Structures are given as structure tokens and as C-alpha cells.
Amino acid sequence: MEGLTGSEIAGFVVGALLLGATVAAPRVDGFIASSQRRSLGMCKRCGDLRIVACPQCKGVGSVRKAGMLNLSMLDDLYESLGAEAKTDNLVPCTKCRSRGRLLCPECSKTR
8 A cells, every 4th residue: 555646545535436326326316206206295115106116027027047057147237238138048027927017015005
């Protein structure tokens, strides 16, 4: 650490802050959206749509078949960077029965 200059250390700190902000952004966005829906008197989870995306398949309707070495997170990263999606190891989602959506748990228990 003796050979680092002040600007290099500042660069590392700024990089760490940007990485932290990138990781936290979806949660912050979800929190803000939920509070806005609540202030408008809507369901805080679905916004009175009465359906939510399936948490297992993320609204797609199919999930990757788990093999010996499950590298689905790596495949998801490649797809998010623009690579073509692999469809050879996809199976229908059992939680939502391939629909990709479920009834909102907040709305369905009150209505």
C-alpha cells in the first residue's frame, strides 16, 4: 500500500461507491415504488393489478434445468450482456404452471 497515490485511493473509493450503488439500485427502486403505491392507496406489492411476476421464473414461465454443475447465474449474466438465450435446457416452471405470473398475495388475502 506504500506505492499508492492519493488519487488512486480516491479512484478505488469512487469505484466501490459506484459498485455499491449499482447493487443497491433495484432495492431502492422497489422501496420507492412501494411507498408511492401505498401513498396512493394502492396495493403496495402489485399496484392493484392483482398479479405479480413468479419469483421462481421471474415472469418468463420457464426455468433452467438444474444439472450437476448449476451455472445458471453465469448464463443469466451472459444473456443480460446481449448473448443469445439458450433454450435447450429450459423446463416449464412448476410454481406458476408456465404462466409467469401469480395472484398477488397481498390482494388475494384481503379480497
